[in-house]
Amino acid sequence: MGVEHLIQNLRDKDPSIRRKAAAALGNIKDERSVTSLIRMLKDENRHVCRTASGSLGQIGGPQAVIPLSEALNDKDWFVRWNAALSLVQIGDIRALVPLTMALRDQNRYVRRNAVEALGSLRDKEALQPLIQSLEDKDIDV
Numbered sequence: 001m002g003v004e005h006l007i008q009n010l011r012d013k014d015p016s017i018r019r020k021a022a023a024a025l026g027n028i029k030d031e032r033s034v035t036s037l038i039r040m041l042k043d044e045n046r047h048v049c050r051t052a053s054g055s056l057g058q059i060g061g062p063q064a065v066i067p068l069s070e071a072l073n074d075k076d077w078f079v080r081w082n083a084a085l086s087l088v089q090i091g092d093i094r095a096l097v098p099l100t101m102a103l104r105d106q107n108r109y110v111r112r113n114a115v116e117a118l119g120s121l122r123d124k125e126a127l128q129p130l131i132q133s134l135e136d137k138d139i140d141v
Helices: 003-009 015-028 031-040 046-059 062-071 077-090 093-102 108-121 124-133
Strands: none
Touching: 003 015, 003 031, 015 031, 015 046, 031 046, 031 062, 046 062, 046 077, 062 077, 062 093, 077 093, 077 108, 093 108, 093 124, 108 124
């Protein structure tokens, strides 16, 4: 099954097909699918959104940083968790402020991934938020 066919499957009515296509595209790591996967971050099905956010991290690329940063505000904690994890994999400085905000997320796993992502940026601006995150007893870094 080719990349173009998988991208087409992202438009299928069946969320299971959309989710499987998003997962396959992440495994293939073809940059042609990034724009379509970004659209899937707003899919009506939470499982599709979760998978798309993870696949974007597998593929990487600068155009995924802003949409993934916005996904840190998603109502679904698993989407936020995956978005933070994906931002770890991408390591782009543009995610500094959204990741700093994610340190206050209600979900400890999201906060943990935000700490990891901030550390991966290797930027002095991330140092103070990282030091403050040491007080968070719910995350094990």
